[in-house]
Amino acid sequence: xxxxxxxxxxxxxxxxxxxxxxxxxxxxxxxxxxxxxxxxxxxxxxxxxxxxxxxxxxxxxxxxxxxxxxxxxxxxxxxxxxxxxxxxxxxxxxxxxxxxxxxxxxxxxxxxxxxxxxxxxxxxxxxxxxxxxxxxxxxxxxxxxxxxxxxxxxxxxxxxxxxxxxxxxxxxxxxxxxxxxxxxxxxxxxxxxxxxxxxxxxxxxxxxxxxxxxxxxxxxxxxxxxxxxxxxxxxxxxxxxxxxxxxxxxxxxxxxxxxxxxxxxxxxxxxxxxxxxxxxxxxxxxxxxxxxxxxxxxxxxxxxxxxxxxxxxxxxxxxxxxxxxxxxxxxxxxxxxxxxxxxxxxxxxxxxxxxxxxxxxxxxxxxxxxxxxxxxxxxxx
Numbered sequence: 001x002x003x004x005x006x007x008x009x010x011x012x013x014x015x016x017x018x019x020x021x022x023x024x025x026x027x028x029x030x031x032x033x034x035x036x037x038x039x040x041x042x043x044x045x046x047x048x049x050x051x052x053x054x055x056x057x058x059x060x061x062x063x064x065x066x067x068x069x070x071x072x073x074x075x076x077x078x079x080x081x082x083x084x085x086x087x088x089x090x091x092x093x094x095x096x097x098x099x100x101x102x103x104x105x106x107x108x109x110x111x112x113x114x115x116x117x118x119x120x121x122x123x124x125x126x127x128x129x130x131x132x133x134x135x136x137x138x139x140x141x142x143x144x145x146x147x148x149x150x151x152x153x154x155x156x157x158x159x160x161x162x163x164x165x166x167x168x169x170x171x172x173x174x175x176x177x178x179x180x181x182x183x184x185x186x187x188x189x190x191x192x193x194x195x196x197x198x199x200x201x202x203x204x205x206x207x208x209x210x211x212x213x214x215x216x217x218x219x220x221x222x223x224x225x226x227x228x229x230x231x232x233x234x235x236x237x238x239x240x241x242x243x244x245x246x247x248x249x250x251x252x253x254x255x256x257x258x259x260x261x262x263x264x265x266x267x268x269x270x271x272x273x274x275x276x277x278x279x280x281x282x283x284x285x286x287x288x289x290x291x292x293x294x295x296x297x298x299x300x301x302x303x304x305x306x307x308x309x310x311x312x313x314x315x316x317x318x319x320x321x322x323x324x325x326x327x328x329x330x331x332x333x334x335x336x337x338x339x340x341x342x343x344x345x346x347x348x349x350x351x352x353x354x355x356x357x358x359x360x361x362x363x364x365x366x367x368x369x370x371x372x373x374x375x376x377x378x379x380x381x
Contacts, residue, residue, distance in 0.1 A: 056123030067132030102160030109368030175323035178295035225258035
């Protein structure tokens with residue numbers, strides 16, 4: 001009889017693990033994995049508690065990875081966001097889509113694989129964090145660094161982010177675009193609008209900067225990716241007077257970029273553009289990078305084909321490979337091994353009344369079992 005991921009999913013969702021709180025969620029996973037024979041370790045960095053568990057000592061080491069932290073629930077739920085209620089075949093609660101249910105499915109799928117196989121050549125590991133929805137500094141990134149320093153190696157990794165769109169399994173993410181947020185502050189000299197020669201208008205330089213940034217075509221796309229895009233999200237002056245030239249103005253922008261770029265090269269271009277516009281009128285530009293993340297890409301090959309075949313076996317159709325959407329911890333894992341993402345539908349992730357279909361969680365567990373079965377069958381073959 002197949003292991004049912006629902007009780008474990010509900011137990012995890014009843015832990016109010018808003019970033020970076022663990023709130024008992026890692027304890028639940030530790031108990032479930034230890035019961036399957038895994039050696040479980042807790043690694044804490046700063047305020048973030050993380051878990052690494054491994055079954056077996058040989059390679060290859062196949063890793064399931066994901067996060068147990070969730071975003072704040074917000075207001076307006078029709079039921080307690082941490083009650084994990086099932087209504088009309090749907091499981092409601094924070095983490096129902098993103099992504100406590102996927103972690104429960106991974107553990108249930110592993111249980112089924114072990115029950116059927118008995119033994120296998122290689123290792124299975126779990127890397128779980130409570131820092132993905134936040135700064136992502138003391139979570140997966142730090143754990144990977146610590147494991148590498150010990151000589152621990154991952155050979156392939158599957159992350160359970162909610163990748164699916166119209167139906168579960170229809171999209172596998174084999175890459176994600178990078179993201180760069182930049183705030184440009186332009187400082188001039190306040191003055192009367194009737195005497196512009198006595199002032200330095202920072203808005204002029206900021207508008208020129210914005211126009212120069214927007215006019216450039218970043219690229220036509222990269223293998224596996226669409227074109228990069230730059231979006232200006234805010235221009236703020238905070239000036240309520242019509243007859244005053246302000247002393248300061250701010251611009252915020254975001255770039256989602258593919259493998260043709262890095263955050264450093266893009267920031268250098270932004271900085272050079274803004275400083276040139278400032279110099280033309282005697283203003284001064286300064287910069288803050290609130291956040292940035294690198295892109296990752298796992299080219300189509302044996303690993304993506306294996307996960308795609310497990311989807312076809314479990315769901316009855318072939319999935320699409322895609323690199324769309326936001327960022328994930330896979331951007332850190334890609335430095336250590338090939339990585340893809342496969343999880344539930346992302347339609348209600350981070351929303352009020354986040355939910356997923358009960359049947360989808362169960363079939364996802366079967367899909368994860370198929371991934372393990374096919375992976376270790378190829379090792380033996």
